[in-house]
Amino acid sequence: xxxxxxxxxxxxxxxxxxxxxxxxxxxxxxxxxxxxxxxxxxxxxxxxxxxxxxxxxxxxxxxxxxxxxxxxxxxxxxxxxxxxxxxxxxxxxxxxxxxxxxxxxxxxxxxxxxxxxxxxxxxxxxxxxxxxxxxxxxxxxxxxxxxxxxxxxxxxxxxxxxxxxxxxxxxxxxxxxxxxxxxxxxxxxxxxxxxxxxxxxxxxxxxxxxxxxxxxxxxxxxxxxxxxxxxxxxxxxxxxxxxxxxxxxxxxxxxxxxxxxxxxxxxxxxxxxxxxxxxxxxxxxxxxxxxxxxxxxxxxxxxxxxxxxxxxxxxxxxxxxxxxxxxx
Amino acid sequence: xxxxxxxxxxxxxxxxxxxxxxxxxxxxxxxxxxxxxxxxxxxxxxxxxxxxxxxxxxxxxxxxxxxxxxxxxxxxxxxxxxxxxxxxxxxxxxxxxxxxxxxxxxxxxxxxxxxxxxxxxxxxxxxxxxxxxxxxxxxxxxxxxxxxxxxxxxxxxxxxxxxxxxxxxxxxxxxxxxxxxxxxxxxxxxxxxxxxxxxxxxxxxxxxxxxxxxxxxxxxxxxxxxxxxxxxxxxxxxxxxxxxxxxxxxxxxxxxxxxxxxxxxxxxxxxxxxxxxxxxxxxxxxxxxxxxxxxxxxxxxxxxxxxxxxxxxxxxxxxxxxxxxx
Amino acid sequence: xxxxxxxxxxxxxxxxxxxxxxxxxxxxxxxxxxxxxxxxxxxxxxxxxxxxxxxxxxxxxxxxxxxxxxxxxxxxxxxxxxxxxxxxxxxxxxxxxxxxxxxxxxxxxxxxxxxxxxxxxxxxxxxxxxxxxxxxxxxxxxxxxxxxxxxxxxxxxxxxxxxxxxxxxxxxxxxxxxxxxxxxxxxxxxxxxxxxxxxxxxxxxxxxxxxxxxxxxxxxxxxxxxxxxxxxxxxxxxxxxxxxxxxxxxxxxxxxxxxxxxxxxxxxxxxxxxxxxxxxxxxxxxxxxxxxxxxxxxxxxxxxxxxxxxxxxxxxxxxxxxx
Numbered sequence: 021x022x023x024x025x026x027x028x029x030x031x032x033x034x035x036x037x038x039x040x041x042x043x044x045x046x047x048x049x050x051x052x053x054x055x056x057x058x059x060x061x062x063x064x065x066x067x068x069x070x071x072x073x074x075x076x077x078x079x080x081x082x083x084x085x086x087x088x089x090x091x092x093x094x095x096x097x098x099x100x101x102x103x104x105x106x107x108x109x110x111x112x113x114x115x116x117x118x119x120x121x122x123x124x125x126x127x128x129x130x131x132x133x134x135x136x137x138x139x140x141x142x143x144x145x146x147x148x149x150x151x152x153x154x155x156x157x158x159x160x161x162x163x164x165x166x167x168x169x170x171x172x173x174x175x176x177x178x179x180x181x182x183x184x185x186x187x188x189x190x191x192x193x194x195x196x197x198x199x200x201x202x203x204x205x206x207x208x209x210x211x212x213x214x215x216x217x218x219x220x221x222x223x224x225x226x227x228x229x230x231x232x233x234x235x236x237x238x239x240x241x242x243x244x245x246x247x248x249x250x251x252x253x254x255x256x257x258x259x260x261x262x263x264x265x266x267x268x269x270x271x272x273x274x275x276x277x278x279x280x281x282x283x284x285x286x287x288x289x290x291x292x293x294x295x296x297x298x299x300x301x302x303x304x305x306x307x308x309x310x311x312x313x314x315x316x317x318x319x320x321x322x323x324x325x326x327x328x329x330x331x332x333x334x335x336x337x338x339x340x341x342x343x344x345x346x347x348x
Numbered sequence: 349x350x351x352x353x354x355x356x357x358x359x360x361x362x363x364x365x366x367x368x369x370x371x372x373x374x375x376x377x378x379x380x381x382x383x384x385x386x387x388x389x390x391x392x393x394x395x396x397x398x399x400x401x402x403x404x405x406x407x408x409x410x411x412x413x414x415x416x417x418x419x420x421x422x423x424x425x426x427x428x429x430x431x432x433x434x435x436x437x438x439x440x441x442x443x444x445x446x447x448x449x450x451x452x453x454x455x456x457x458x459x460x461x462x463x464x465x466x467x468x469x470x471x472x473x474x475x476x477x478x479x480x481x482x483x484x485x486x487x488x489x490x491x492x493x494x495x496x497x498x499x500x501x502x503x504x505x506x507x508x509x510x511x512x513x514x515x516x517x518x519x520x521x522x523x524x525x526x527x528x529x530x531x532x533x534x535x536x537x538x539x540x541x542x543x544x545x546x547x548x549x550x551x552x553x554x555x556x557x558x559x560x561x562x563x564x565x566x567x568x569x570x571x572x573x574x575x576x577x578x579x580x581x582x583x584x585x586x587x588x589x590x591x592x593x594x595x596x597x598x599x600x601x602x603x604x605x606x607x608x609x610x611x612x613x614x615x616x617x618x619x620x621x622x623x624x625x626x627x628x629x630x631x632x633x634x635x636x637x638x639x640x641x642x643x644x645x646x647x648x649x650x651x652x653x654x655x656x657x658x659x660x661x662x663x664x665x666x667x668x669x670x671x672x673x674x
Numbered sequence: 675x676x677x678x679x680x681x682x683x684x685x686x687x688x689x690x691x692x693x694x695x696x697x698x699x700x701x702x703x704x705x706x707x708x709x710x711x712x713x714x715x716x717x718x719x720x721x722x723x724x725x726x727x728x729x730x731x732x733x734x735x736x737x738x739x740x741x742x743x744x745x746x747x748x749x750x751x752x753x754x755x756x757x758x759x760x761x762x763x764x765x766x767x768x769x770x771x772x773x774x775x776x777x778x779x780x781x782x783x784x785x786x787x788x789x790x791x792x793x794x795x796x797x798x799x800x801x802x803x804x805x806x807x808x809x810x811x812x813x814x815x816x817x818x819x820x821x822x823x824x825x826x827x828x829x830x831x832x833x834x835x836x837x838x839x840x841x842x843x844x845x846x847x848x849x850x851x852x853x854x855x856x857x858x859x860x861x862x863x864x865x866x867x868x869x870x871x872x873x874x875x876x877x878x879x880x881x882x883x884x885x886x887x888x889x890x891x892x893x894x895x896x897x898x899x900x901x902x903x904x905x906x907x908x909x910x911x912x913x914x915x916x917x918x919x920x921x922x923x924x925x926x927x928x929x930x931x932x933x934x935x936x937x938x939x940x941x942x943x944x945x946x947x948x949x950x951x952x953x954x955x956x957x958x959x960x961x962x963x964x965x966x967x968x969x970x971x972x973x974x975x976x977x978x979x980x981x982x983x984x985x986x987x988x989x990x991x992x993x994x995x996x997x
Contacts, residue, residue, distance in 0.1 A: 076573055110575025117573070122566035125585050127592070136584075137574045188574055363827050374843055484986075488979040490929045492936045493971050496956055504960060511960075600830075607835040614937050629842040629939045632849075637842050648830055 023094050024051035025195050025228040026075065031088035031098075033067075033074050033252075035299075036081075042299040044070045046252040047088065049326070052196065057222055057229040059243030059260065061236055061275070063296050067252040068232045072198040074098070075230070076113050077105040093195060111141040114189030116218075118201040120182035124173035130157075130184050131169035134191055141192035156187040160217060179210035183217065190221060197222070200232045215242055236275060240264050248272045251296055251307040258332030268334040270312045306337065314338055356656050360649045367645040371638040372415045375425070376408070424639035429631050434639045438621055443523045444514055445620030448612070449605045451536050452544035456605075457598050460548040461591070464555025468563070469582060479552065486549035491608060495542040495615035502538060510535050512617035543612040547601055554597060558590040565589075592659070599655040603648035719983035726977050730786040737779035738766070742945065748774045753958075756965050769965040772958065777965060780951055781973050787947040788974070791858060792928040795865030796920050799927075802866055803873025804916070808908070810874065811881025812901060822878070825871040833868035837930050840864040841939050854945040861940055865927045872919045880912045914992040921985035925978045932974055948974045 033045035045067045052058045060068045073079050075090055077097065090098040097108060109115070117123045124133060134153040138144060144152065150169070157165035160183040173181060182202065189197055199218055203211040219242050222229045231242060239246050240260060247257040248269065256269040267273045274292035294311040297303060303310055309319040316337070324335045390398075399405055403414060418424070424434035467476035503511035515531030517524040526532025562568060563586055571581050610622035617623070621640060628636035729736065739746040751774035755761045759769075768777040810821040828836065844860040884890065884904050893903045934940035935949030936956075943950060948970050955967030 078569065078572060106572075106575050106577065108575070109573055115570070115573035117566060117570055119566060123570040125567040125571065125589065127588055128585070136576065136580065140574070140576055140580070185570070188570075192575075366827060374839075374846075484982065485979065488925070488982045489975050490932055490936075490978070492933060493952065493975060496952070496959065496967060496971065500959055500964065504962075603830065604832045607832045610834065610838070611933055611937065625838070626937050626939065629838050629845070629937075632842060632846045634842075634846055637839065641839060644835065645831075652830065 022054070024053050025056075025093055026052040026230065027091040027094075028071075028075070029089050029091075031071070031074060031090060032086040033070055033079060033083060034086040035083045039300060043086070043302075044083070044252055044299060045074065048249070048252075048254045049088075050247050050254060050257055052228045052230060054195070054228055055222065055226045056245065057219065057231055057243045059239030059246040060230060060232045060249060061234060061239050061246060062249035064234060065296055065299075066249040068234075068249055069200050071249070072115070072200045072230060072232050075196075076109055076115050076198055078109075078115075107141075110137055110189075110194070111192045112194050112196065114192075114194040114197045116182075116185055116189045116197065116199040116202045119205045120178055120185050121205065123185050124181060126173055129170055129172055130176070131171075134169075134184075134188055137188055138191050152191070153187075156191055157184070159221075160184070160187045160190075161213075162187075178206055179213065182206060182210075182214050186214075186217060186221070190225070190227070193225060194227060196228045196230065198230045198232070201234070202231070203235070203238060204233070211238070218242070236264075248275060251302055252299070253307065253335065254326065254333075255308065255336070256332060256334045257326075258330075258334075262330070262332050268329055268332055268339060269308075269336050270314050270338070271308050272334075306335075352660065353657055356653055360653045363649050364645060367641060368416055368419065369412070371419070371642050372412050374641075375415065375634055375638045376404075376411060419639075419642055424642070425635040427628075427636050428633045429627070429636075430633075434635045437624060437636065438639060438643060439522065441619060441621045441624055443525065444618060445606060445609055445613070445622060447525060447527065448536065448539055448543060448609055448618060448620060449602065451540040452542075452609075452612075453547065453598065453602055453605055454544075455540050456544035456547035456551055459544075460551025461555050461594065463548075464552040464594075465559060465582075465587065465590075467552070468556045468559035471560075483549040483552050486545050491542060491546060491611045492615050494545055495538070495612060498538045498542060499615070509538055511538075514619060539612050539616045539618055542615065543605060543609055546608070547598070547605060550601070551594060551598060555590060555594050558593055559586060562586045562589045596655055596659055599651060599658075603644065603651050606647060607644055713987055715983060716987040719980040719987075722976060722980040723984060726785060726973075726980070727789065729782055730789045733779075733782035733786045737782050738776050739779050741775045741780040741783050751776075753963060755963070768969045769963075771954065771963075771966045777969050780946060781948070781970055784946050784948040784951050784970060785973060785977070787858075787941060787945065788928055788931060788949070788977075791861050791865070791931045791941075791947065792924050794862045795869070795927040795931070796924050798862055798866030799869040799923060800873050800916065800920055803870035804877050804909075806870065807874035807877030808881060808905070811878040811885065811908075812904070814882075814885075818878070821874065825874055829871050833865075833926065833930055834933055836868040837864040837934060838937075838939065840867050841934060845939075854942050857941055857945075861931055861934065864934070865930050868930065869923050869927065872923065873916060876915045876919065877908065877912050880908045884908050884911070918985060918989045918992060921981060921988055925981040925985065928974070928978060928981070948977075 028051070029049050030047045031045055031049070032043065032047055035042045035044055048067075048071065050058065060071065062068050070079070070083075074085055075097075077100070079085060085098050088098070089096055092108065092112060097105065100108070124130065128136075131150065131153050134156060135146065135149045138149040138152055139146070142149070142152075154165045154169055157169060162168055162180060162183055168176070173184070176184060186202075189199075197218070202218065203214050206214060215238055218229060218231070221227065231239065233239060243260045245258060246260045246263045248255045248263065248267075248271065250271050256263060256267065256272045263272060264276055267276045271292070292311055297307060297310075303320075305321045306312070306315070306319040306324050309315040312319065318337050322337070324337045324340070326333045326335045327339050329339055403411060406414075422435045424438075426432065427434050427437060430437060463479045467479045470476050499511045502509045510531070513535060514524075514526045515533075515535035516529040517526045517532055518528045526536055568581060568586060571585050576585075606622075609618075609620060610626055612618065613620045613622035614626055621643070624636060625640045627633070628640065734740070751763075751766065751770050752772055754763050754766050754770045756766075756769040756777075766776050766778070768781070770776055771780070806821050810818040841860060841864045844863070848856065848860075881904065884907050889907075890904055893899075931940060931947060932949030932952070935947050936953045938953060941947045941950050943954060946954065951970035952967055952974065955963075955970060958966050
């Protein structure tokens with residue numbers, strides 16, 4: 021396999037607070053290959069968004085990257101000087117935020133915001149940048165782009181605004197797009213369009229996508245691989261079919277059980293008892309142990325490390341010392 | 349847009365009407381105008397004659413309409429103390445007050461915005477904290493004390509600046525200006541600072557608060573994620589979004605600056621409308637008080653109207669919602 | 675818009691409703707008292723404010739002379755500089771003025787008058803504002819419209835202008851009957867009429883919220899007088915915001931009185947407030963007798979700064995949104 025576009029190793033993110041340091045991300049590792057879509061799923065507070073922000077270098081004080089490393093196509097980027105990191109943002113890594121309604125500056129024309137971004141990263145003239153902006157708007161599916169380019173954000177619908185945001189994220193042909201809950205704030209009917217747009221753009225440009233969402237359905241539809249996060253750690257990571265059909269981690273099992281399917285209407289949706297611990301009260305051992313039906317003594321003492329199981333990797337003691345064939 | 353402007357204009361006229369009633373009531377009922385004109389030992393018949401000549405025996409509504417009609421042509425009657433038409437007195441002094449108010453506003457805006465932006469962007473520096481402390485003191489010190497302090501420092505002790513008056517002024521038609529002579533400019537410095545200091549602290553606090561709020565918004569975060577330079581983010585995106593409410597407020601405050609110049613003019617013996625008004629209050633010169641109230645209200649209402657309309661021009665969101673509503 | 679602009683406008687019921695039961699004792703053992711102990715600056719400001727009030731209350735015991743009593747003034751003692759300067763003389767701690775009046779004593783008495791006018795003005799403004807706010811909120815419709823329109827219009831004019839106008843009208847009506855004592859009343863009324871809007875808006879907002887609640891309808895159903903019930907709920911709810919407005923207004927009221935007196939339309943020389951003292955002292959500034967104006971000025975500035983600090987802290991402490 022060639023070198024991955026994004027490689028995260030043992031990343032740790034901490035937030036200083038009045039009650040001491042909180043560890044939002046506690047040693048996660050994953051790779052994203054060229055053109056691959058990695059879905060990152062988990063409950064709110066699991067650290068999905070923080071991971072995205074850490075990759076693009078937008079963790080603000082009191083938060084900081086406390087350990088590990090992030091490599092973009094081999095280049096280590098977690099400790100770059102701010103100015104160099106800025107040049108990477110928008111140019112080599114694009115980002116899409118959750119709420120298209122608030123992501124655009126209301127006082128600037130849509131086109132000006134795109135042209136501004138293009139000219140920050142590419143050496144283009146004003147007219148060339150404008151032409152490119154119109155092409156981009158057309159590519160993300162905005163009708164009559166040469167007219168809409170002079171519109172203000174409030175003149176666009178939510179879905180159209182998210183398309184503009186996507187155009188902004190891809191305007192300098194980045195190698196990686198981080199999409200942080202890109203459809204959560206949108207109508208259900210628009211969600212599917214946006215998801216397929218992101219997927220298509222990733223395919224057409226060979227862009228890797230890190231898709232952060234709490235919606236397993238979106239992941240199943242879009243992603244090549246999926247990482248299931250729980251309390252700042254990766255519980256399980258693997259190809260999307262494997263993880264959906266055959267989840268290994270008890271938390272992932274619960275999560276998959278919580279997806280409604282058209283076929284399985286005879287079963288009730290499974291619910292995971294309890295809720296995710298707050299960062300200030302993460303239990304000892306496996307952080308999932310208080311909610312886990314299979315927890316045994318070791319889970320309450322020792323933290324499980326990721327174990328490879330075929331194409332998947334799972335951080336659970338249930339799979340330690342068990343031959344791969346007999347598992348699950 | 350037109351409907352909006354029209355509605356606002358109607359409101360403005362309503363306010364002016366209300367102020368007109370107050371001014372008329374002051375003029376007519378607060379003390380007998382006749383007593384102000386005749387002496388104590390004037391016989392009753394002569395008093396009646398004066399009363400009739402002033403039209404004070406007409407029905408009150410008639411008097412009101414007449415007063416309003418006159419006021420609309422800037423005829424405010426004769427000052428009790430100066431025995432001169434009030435409008436002439438006001439016109440003569442208006443340039444001094446307007447010049448002072450404009451200089452003070454410019455001073456307040458420039459310094460207030462600079463200090464506010466700095467203390468928002470470099471929140472934890474010593475200088476930013478100093479600005480905060482200065483702003484609290486600026487709000488707490490009464491205007492006249494600031495004036496006295498400046499006079500003591502720069503006029504009495506150091507002798508750099510004049511302590512009173514406008515210095516040499518140049519006549520430009522009916523307007524007089526101190527901006528064209530050195531002594532006029534020197535005379536403007538301390539009164540402008542005194543008058544502008546309070547506005548400056550207000551603007552600084554507002555700019556800082558707005559800027560901090562804007563910097564927390566999603567579109568600023570997204571602008572950073574797009575890799576824009578810090579400069580473009582701070583002074584393009586953030587400042588533009590900050591300045592709209594700030595300029596609105598500064599505009600609306602211009603009326604207050606004119607009213608507050610009453611104090612500054614008294615401290616510096618500045619020959620403007622404010623000092624005329626204070627003298628009128630001291631000597632119960634009702635025609636001047638009523639006229640000043642009307643003039644200042646007119647300035648207030650006009651500025652409010654202009655700012656409201658300008659606001660819709662500057663903010664595209666508002667423009668379209670109003671456009672739709674209309 | 676921002677808090678800086680909206681701070682004096684309607685923010686109904688910042689406190690939870692159950693605060694009805696002895697609001698004050700709750701406040702004492704709550705976050706508010708805690709945050710008070712946390713802020714050193716606030717404690718200093720509170721101490722200074724209390725000190726000023728004590729000085730004012732016990733002025734006649736602390737002063738070396740009664741500055742209002744011409745019999746106690748001796749021209750022999752005029753224009754003495756403060757005690758630590760070369761020409762200083764005991765017992766004139768801060769020096770004397772043109773008429774041999776001890777500056778320190780004059781400040782104590784002036785402080786008393788300034789605080790009395792300020793407090794009375796705030797109480798008058800508060801009573802007027804709360805009453806009008808209740809009426810506007812309860813009756814709604816035209817009454818509400820008229821009251822709130824007046825409030826809107828008045829809010830665009832600076833308080834000092836309104837106070838000057840009221841002052842001028844009062845003078846014109848009273849004419850020669852205006853002595854120092856009635857001037858006090860005129861000042862209180864001028865200040866009260868300039869500052870009622872903040873209270874009225876807060877109370878009105880709270881009444882509007884309470885009016886539509888079920889218990890009001892329930893009370894009416896069983897024949898209880900709704901206004902009385904509402905009053906019992908509305909007033910405790912608005913206590914916090916009103917206290918904040920009152921504190922900040924006290925500073926403004928004192929400034930307004932001082933300004934009016936400085937402009938020569940406030941208290942006469944025979945009954946000087948701090949503002950009057952500053953006006954008198956200002957005349958001697960050019961003669962180099964700086965102490966006559968400096969000390970009353972420092973007293974006034976210190977008083978206002980302390981009250982403002984208290985007000986700022988109180989606003990932040992009572993408004994959880996800002997914390």
